[in-house]
Amino acid sequence: MFFLIASFLLPLSTSGASLFSERIEVKVGNEIITTYEIESRIQSMVAQGLIDNSEANRQDVVREIREDLIDEKILQIALSDRGLRVTDQEVERRIHEIINRQGISSVDEFDQILTSQGFSLNRIRQDIRRQLEMERFTSVLEQEGQLNRSDPTEEELRNYFTQNRDEFSSNIRLSVQECLLVYQEDRTTVEALVNRFTRNPTQFNECVQNYSQSPSAQFGGILRGLEKHSVIPQLQTALFSDHSQEVVSIEEPGMVRLFRILEREDLGPQSFEAVQELIAQRLRAERFQRAFENGIQRARSNLDITVSLGSGS
Template identity: 25%
Template sequence: MKKWLGTRWLGAVGVAVLLGQAAPARAELVDRVAAVVNRDIITLSEVEKRAAPELARVGRDAEARERVLKQALDTLIGEKLMEEQIQELGLAVTDSELEAAVSDVKRQNNITDEAQFDRLLSGEGFSVAAYKEFLRKQMSRMKLVQMKVSTKVKVSEEDLKAAYTQYNKLESEDAEVHARHILVQVDAKATPAQVETAHKKALVLAQEARQPGVDFAELAKAKSEGPSASDGGDLGFFRRGVMVPAFERVAFALQEGEVSEPVRTQFGWHVLKVEEKRAVNVAPFEQVKAELESRLKLQKTEKYVEQYVQELRQKASVETKI
């Protein structure tokens, strides 16, 4: 679903819980308030939901968990402030715009019927209605970004040449990796206990894979729960920027023949083995110019969005409680 998930400031937003019930219920809700943004509330459960993948990755490290929760809260505060601007400026997404975007998502993912669409969304933890709400909010924020930020984003020829110099240096030092993996699937709605059970299973598989004489490919065929199991978990050769970041970081850090500790992604826990590394040829400037330009525009857009959100935050009443 990489084609349609948003960037840091353009992600989904949870539903705010409004206070105003009887005193005991109000006290319970107040305990769960993470921040108050002007008159809107962000609950702790919203923050934990947004931070869930990263919380699973850092495990029980208290300092890391606190950092992850703060980052998630900052993101939600930024989105809340942007939503207020969207309402004030009348930048709501129409039903026709939303349906056109949904059709585009289906086309990009080669979806031909609603049942297939339902399955795809379910795998990402969405119902159709929830995904449409997610997409509507994402598109509204895109309208705001285009109005307030996009006009500031300029990429010069000098910027591109400097980026290519860096790209050339990194690519010439880098390599392609041929890896295999064993996947222990984790449902998008799994409880922490279920995540931990899957983790323990992956730890056992990693230990087994390191035993002398064990054929990793055969072990993957027998134990992996991913679609590549029939091929012995073979992922072929890949370069940086292809796999999800957590997976990629480990794959490029391993030596040839080395087996990783379990790595968590949105699909579950992976045990990786690097079969081979090889040098890559660097593409010429003209061939990668368009890609570099898109990357620089995205980087500059994210920087300006962060500045814009900070300006909104300075003018707003924001009270954090965690």
């Protein structure tokens, strides 16, 4: 439950590095969320091009980030109550697993690679912690009978197919040319390149040859045989929704991907058998999402959540 109260003031940073007053914005049980946490998350997401923190959107951004942090605290408390809290050592172990798997020589080298791509090691630590927490909470939900991992029935599969028949009425296959632009420390240059090559598709080869950081650049950036169900949702929207654009852009953390549409081929309606496994994956994902959200909501209902008056309600 939520209560609005006056802000709990904390001592200001004596380092001079903070650009905002440090205070408690939210109390979640015995845990707190500070101004610093909210602003740091906002600044990180702005740097990665994930959110628009303009004055017009400021309140919505703060509210969204605050709610995300509340959910993260709730998840941590739920795990801690069961003796399952993720430790710093576990996070560092996962980072070293990534480093070893990628053949990277040290944490410092990994940090340099991340920085060159617009990421930070601290942000990766946060993401890994969140992933480990979600994995652990998923196991809790399953053990407590809140998550059903059984395969969807054929009736469920066919009902989904019938209810979404329009989606499966056509099957577009694309051939595209990709150009991956990494921000590094210069967003202005990348934004200018995006604008240039979006408006001038005939110059797209120059983007691939001179600027692309994608492995596909060594093959001229050519990617063939892309179908809607085989790409991530963000790509589905960009590549398969608007047939009028020759070049589309997708902003990702630390980078922008440009795709020039070279060829569209309509393969005709898809059969139930052709999309059966895709539908099963979607239904399993929906089932997991519902169980996860319900689990967080149950944990939330057992906690006192106090939001300060100054945090943007």
